[in-house]
Amino acid sequence: xxxxxxxxxxxxxxxxxxxxxxxxxxxxxxxxxxxxxxxxxxxxxxxxxxxxxxxxxxxxxxxxxxxxxxxxxxxxxxxxxxxxxxxxxxxxxxxxxxxxxxxxxxxxxxxxxxxxxxxxxxxxxxxxxxxxxxxxxxxxxxxxxxxxxxxxxxxxxxxxxxxxxxxxxxxxxxxxxxxxxxxxxxxxxxxxxxxxxxxxxxxxxxxxxxxxxxxxxxxxxxxxx
Amino acid sequence: xxxxxxxxxxxxxxxxxxxxxxxxxxxxxxxxxxxxxxxxxxxxxxxxxxxxxxxxxxxxxxxxxxxxxxxxxxxxxxxxxxxxxxxxxxxxxxxxxxxxxxxxxxxxxxxxxxxxxxxxxxxxxxxxxxxxxxxxxxxxxxxxxxxxxxxxxxxxxxxxxxxxxxxxxxxxxxxxxxxxxxxxxxxxxxxxxxxxxxxxxxxxxxxxxxxxxxxxxxxxxxxxxxxxxxxxxxxxxxxxxxxxxxxxxxxxxxxxxxxxxxxxxxxxxxxxxxxxxxxxxxxxxxxxxxxxxxxxxxxxxxxxxxxxxxxxxxxxxxxxxxxxxxxxxxxxxxxxxxxxxxxxxxxxxxxxxxxxxxxxxxxxxxxxxxxxxxxxxxxxxxxxxxxxxxxxxxxxxxxxxxxxxxxxxxxxxxxxxxxxxxxxxxxxxxxxxxxxxxxxxxxxxxxxxxxxxxxxxxxxxxxxxxxxxxxxxxxxxxxxxxxxxxxxxxxxxxx
Numbered sequence: 001x002x003x004x005x006x007x008x009x010x011x012x013x014x015x016x017x018x019x020x021x022x023x024x025x026x027x028x029x030x031x032x033x034x035x036x037x038x039x040x041x042x043x044x045x046x047x048x049x050x051x052x053x054x055x056x057x058x059x060x061x062x063x064x065x066x067x068x069x070x071x072x073x074x075x076x077x078x079x080x081x082x083x084x085x086x087x088x089x090x091x092x093x094x095x096x097x098x099x100x101x102x103x104x105x106x107x108x109x110x111x112x113x114x115x116x117x118x119x120x121x122x123x124x125x126x127x128x129x130x131x132x133x134x135x136x137x138x139x140x141x142x143x144x145x146x147x148x149x150x151x152x153x154x155x156x157x158x159x160x161x162x163x164x165x166x167x168x169x170x171x172x173x174x175x176x177x178x179x180x181x182x183x184x185x186x187x188x189x190x191x192x193x194x195x196x197x198x199x200x201x202x203x204x205x206x207x208x209x210x211x212x213x214x215x216x217x218x219x220x221x222x223x224x225x
Numbered sequence: 226x227x228x229x230x231x232x233x234x235x236x237x238x239x240x241x242x243x244x245x246x247x248x249x250x251x252x253x254x255x256x257x258x259x260x261x262x263x264x265x266x267x268x269x270x271x272x273x274x275x276x277x278x279x280x281x282x283x284x285x286x287x288x289x290x291x292x293x294x295x296x297x298x299x300x301x302x303x304x305x306x307x308x309x310x311x312x313x314x315x316x317x318x319x320x321x322x323x324x325x326x327x328x329x330x331x332x333x334x335x336x337x338x339x340x341x342x343x344x345x346x347x348x349x350x351x352x353x354x355x356x357x358x359x360x361x362x363x364x365x366x367x368x369x370x371x372x373x374x375x376x377x378x379x380x381x382x383x384x385x386x387x388x389x390x391x392x393x394x395x396x397x398x399x400x401x402x403x404x405x406x407x408x409x410x411x412x413x414x415x416x417x418x419x420x421x422x423x424x425x426x427x428x429x430x431x432x433x434x435x436x437x438x439x440x441x442x443x444x445x446x447x448x449x450x451x452x453x454x455x456x457x458x459x460x461x462x463x464x465x466x467x468x469x470x471x472x473x474x475x476x477x478x479x480x481x482x483x484x485x486x487x488x489x490x491x492x493x494x495x496x497x498x499x500x501x502x503x504x505x506x507x508x509x510x511x512x513x514x515x516x517x518x519x520x521x522x523x524x525x526x527x528x529x530x531x532x533x534x535x536x537x538x539x540x541x542x543x544x545x546x547x548x549x550x551x552x553x554x555x556x557x558x559x560x561x562x563x564x565x566x567x568x569x570x571x572x573x574x575x576x577x578x579x580x581x582x583x584x585x586x587x588x589x590x591x592x593x594x595x596x597x598x599x600x601x602x603x604x605x606x607x608x609x610x611x612x613x614x615x616x617x618x619x620x621x622x623x624x625x626x627x628x629x630x631x632x633x634x635x636x637x638x639x640x641x642x643x644x645x646x647x648x649x650x651x652x653x654x655x656x657x658x659x660x661x662x663x664x665x666x667x668x669x670x671x672x673x674x675x676x677x678x679x680x681x682x683x684x685x686x687x688x689x690x691x692x693x694x695x696x697x698x699x700x701x702x703x704x705x706x707x708x709x710x711x712x713x714x715x716x717x718x719x720x
Contacts, residue, residue, distance in 0.1 A: 130638045134612030191639045
């Protein structure tokens with residue numbers, strides 16, 4: 001008859017870590033599909049709130065998410081922006097027409113063919129998704145950290161220089177909402193005419209400010225007393 | 226709303242500045258296209274169109290074509306009348322024509338005497354991947370390589386060869402490296418009596434000394450070239466400006482037309498005449514199509530029957546009509562101008578009776594779309610395919626031998642992108658859902674701005690890595706290219 005095996009302290013040196021690993025592994029399924037669905041929904045709702053309070057629909061269409069043409073882009077010519085002297089004096093030249101594009105995830109006419117990362121990069125860095133590789137960007141210097149050497153920017157008046165300062169979480173939520181929280185709508189918006197962006201030297205740090213912003217407090221700011 | 230107006234106002238000054246700088250840039254397009262003076266020898270009816278020499282076969286074995294081909298610097302006139310430093314295949318621009326028959330074994334002893342690496346891509350030929358001359362197999366300066374392949378049966382048509390090294394294709398072609406390939410069929414359905422013309426259409430831009438004007442990529446012109454593709458203001462046919470082709474009333478000529486331009490898309494027409502379109506990239510198709518004009522994108526080939534429908538002694542021109550392939554931001558100011566390519570002059574001789582032409586030329590059997598093994602979406606945007614730039618070490622599409630696939634090629638931007646797949650001819654199913662009106666073999670399809678084109682392709686032979694890319698050379702050189710890997714079927718292991 002063999003001696004029954006006994007668990008000794010020596011055994012514990014491997015049994016305990018093994019148990020810990022098994023226990024951790026068994027916890028993973030707890031983040032169940034239901035839970036991840038819940039967090040995706042929370043992310044989309046955050047994106048929706050941000051879209052509303054940044055008034056994306058003010059240009060891109062729809063009074064509220066229930067209305068016709070929600071984020072579906074320009075439908076009538078009065079939604080065009082005139083860029084250049086003609087914005088102030090009818091008939092003055094040059095005159096460029098910028099048209100709010102379709103932000104719904106339609107493959108042919110909207111954002112359907114762009115990744116959420118490309119949408120993120122377009123709001124953070126102002127980079128047109130169709131001209132910008134689907135990569136993570138880590139610099140604002142052209143040619144460095146995946147920032148394109150010849151950046152192509154969104155047409156004015158898209159106010160991305162200000163919206164850059166939204167957090168990563170917020171920008172990802174907007175991208176997620178546009179790609180997954182909105183139904184695709186087929187609406188071909190005529191191409192914006194300009195102004196020609198890729199030789200413009202407008203979007204430099206000197207002109208649009210630093211990202212991330214300088215540390216608080218700067219010379220213009222003060223700590224609360 | 227108020228804040229948006231403020232944004233607009235802030236932008237006005239920078240807009241003006243951008244416009245001022247851009248108008249200086251666009252001024253470069255205002256140079257007139259070079260044209261010869263009025264014809265001095267109206268009576269001369271012989272062709273002034275020079276056809277490139279045919280590569281000399283040094284093999285005595287029937288069914289084998291063995292040729293020597295060297296790429297080397299040369300001193301010659303890319304712009305007629307202005308000798309300059311150029312690159313040439315066997316000393317001529319265009320390079321000599323490779324003429325072969327279906328089934329021929331072809332051996333090309335290639336020597337690279339250029340000061341840089343190159344390859345030769347046999348554009349459109351269905352041959353093994355390691356013979357395809359892709360950027361994966363560069364041939365260094367001073368090196369030699371023997372390209373060997375067999376011309377498959379059923380592939381008679383017009384093709385071309387050109388360099389395809391990493392990032393330098395546009396430069397090397399602009400310097401003079403391009404040539405035609407004609408694959409003949411022993412049982413060609415068109416009458417052998419039709420006079421045949423080879424027309425290699427190219428354009429180029431020159432400095433005052435006649436050397437190719439290749440802009441610094443950081444200059445405004447360089448940036449426009451990168452965006453639009455480098456478009457030349459001198460339009461050449463077989464390297465000549467406005468050559469003459471003579472024709473007799475009633476005669477029918479067979480023209481093989483190749484667009485080797487880096488970026489220009491031709492909209493070909495002969496005023497006062499219709500064209501009979503009989504062949505595409507992969508050769509003749511079933512029935513001739515009568516057209517007023519035909520679009521020829523980069524690297525595409527067509528075969529046209531030009532009928533001498535004009536009266537004796539008359540004259541007309543082959544033209545390229547305006548075609549808006551451009552992004553509205555960078556569309557050249559003079560894009561709405563037609564250009565003459567060559568002069569078509571009728572002899573004074575009385576008309577000859579037109580020859581009989583076959584109603585049916587070559588049956589192109591439809592690839593079986595009920596056996597499709599994969600459907601893929603290929604998204605074209607500016608310099609990107611599926612949001613990525615080319616990586617030699619990445620495989621973008623994996624497939625297997627024997628697969629039949631539908632590729633939905635989706636252009637999401639506001640300029641045309643001609644899409645080329647190496648090694649395999651495909652059939653176009655539809656464009657924006659509109660079924661293609663006829664069936665032919667293609668290796669390039671121009672995907673218009675915001676257009677979706679579906680093609681069907683079968684990987685019936687030749688495993689390996691194959692390129693697919695935009696054939697605007699500046700886009701290709703900047704990475705608008707992906708890699709398809711066709712793998713052999715899995716080997717079943719005995720347990």
